[in-house]
Amino acid sequence: MSDSEEKKTKQEQFLEFIQKTAEQASKLTPEELKCNYKGTLYPSVLCSEATFQSMGTLEARDDDVLIATYPKCGTNWTIQILHELLFGIHNKEPTLSQAMLEFGNPEKFQHVNQQPSPRVFCSHLSYENIPRNFFEKKSKILLILRNPKDTAVSYFHFSNNNPVLPSYASWDLFFEDYITGKVLYGSYFDYLLEWEKHIDDGNILVLAFEEMKKDFPANLKKICDFYGLSLTDEQIKMVHEKTTFTFMKDNATIAKEKAGSVFRKGEVGDWKSLFTEEQSKEVDAKFEEYLAGTKLGEMINYAKYCTY
Numbered sequence: 001m002s003d004s005e006e007k008k009t010k011q012e013q014f015l016e017f018i019q020k021t022a023e024q025a026s027k028l029t030p031e032e033l034k035c036n037y038k039g040t041l042y043p044s045v046l047c048s049e050a051t052f053q054s055m056g057t058l059e060a061r062d063d064d065v066l067i068a069t070y071p072k073c074g075t076n077w078t079i080q081i082l083h084e085l086l087f088g089i090h091n092k093e094p095t096l097s098q099a100m101l102e103f104g105n106p107e108k109f110q111h112v113n114q115q116p117s118p119r120v121f122c123s124h125l126s127y128e129n130i131p132r133n134f135f136e137k138k139s140k141i142l143l144i145l146r147n148p149k150d151t152a153v154s155y156f157h158f159s160n161n162n163p164v165l166p167s168y169a170s171w172d173l174f175f176e177d178y179i180t181g182k183v184l185y186g187s188y189f190d191y192l193l194e195w196e197k198h199i200d201d202g203n204i205l206v207l208a209f210e211e212m213k214k215d216f217p218a219n220l221k222k223i224c225d226f227y228g229l230s231l232t233d234e235q236i237k238m239v240h241e242k243t244t245f246t247f248m249k250d251n252a253t254i255a256k257e258k259a260g261s262v263f264r265k266g267e268v269g270d271w272k273s274l275f276t277e278e279q280s281k282e283v284d285a286k287f288e289e290y291l292a293g294t295k296l297g298e299m300i301n302y303a304k305y306c307t308y
């Protein structure tokens, strides 16, 4: 099978998966679209208790890459960057899991265990819920942060555009769930606080969405250093061109488009379009309580990106 046929087949498989889950979801109420596992809500048509339980059978490797993100912090962007680095430049075909580690059926890990290196995984799971194997094997973990206000706005639009997620009648209703941690995947503040305790454990590179937008080459260099890859200026330019918001949006697969507004605006500061002053202050207070004085809090550069 040729390269393009192989890719087409993967895309077709992904499209089928998206269509199947959307059809399933259309028969469920907003409440039924959520499932609870150990106190956190997840999308019920994508996640199951059985899959969470079998996740421990995944045999992690030291050359695995795990992209860790809270929803809407730049997962697809980072996947594309890794794809360009590993495949586009170094001509290694990475085993890219199009879906999240936690999505799909429990048997999938048997297949994943057979897949060749280099493998790239992504997950929205909190630190505590990521399979321990990744840490024991010292797999490389790339944690991407985004300021909590833009994350909320992006999450709101995504929830209302993705058929498998519970939609919200208004921004205010979404905000209420976001600030109290009742959205899928729970509180972003808890998520960050948990990672904060472990970012010095080794093999974890933390980058911020806003800084990646501001100075892409510098951040790409950090990723390359982390993975021990060496790129020429020309190659950096090429990766940059293929991972801009516009390029990715224009080349998005039908499946990604069907999965909702994955490529919506890709901007910093869009929170001002929806936040009331009171909501803004609520997030400020949460940030102060959870993240003031922490390393991750500093990396988010809250004063710069979250104030009027």
Ligand code: A3P
Pocket: 069, 070, 071, 072, 073, 074, 075, 076, 077, 150, 153, 154, 155, 157, 213, 243, 244, 245, 246, 248, 261, 262, 263, 264, 265, 266, 267, 270
């Ligand atoms: P917006 O909704 O604010 O536009 P994820 O991939 O984790 O679901 O994150 C989606 C967010 O990342 C969306 O934010 C999307 O537009 C933005 N995004 C995706 N690709 C991007 C890129 N190449 N550059 C900048 N932002 C990007």
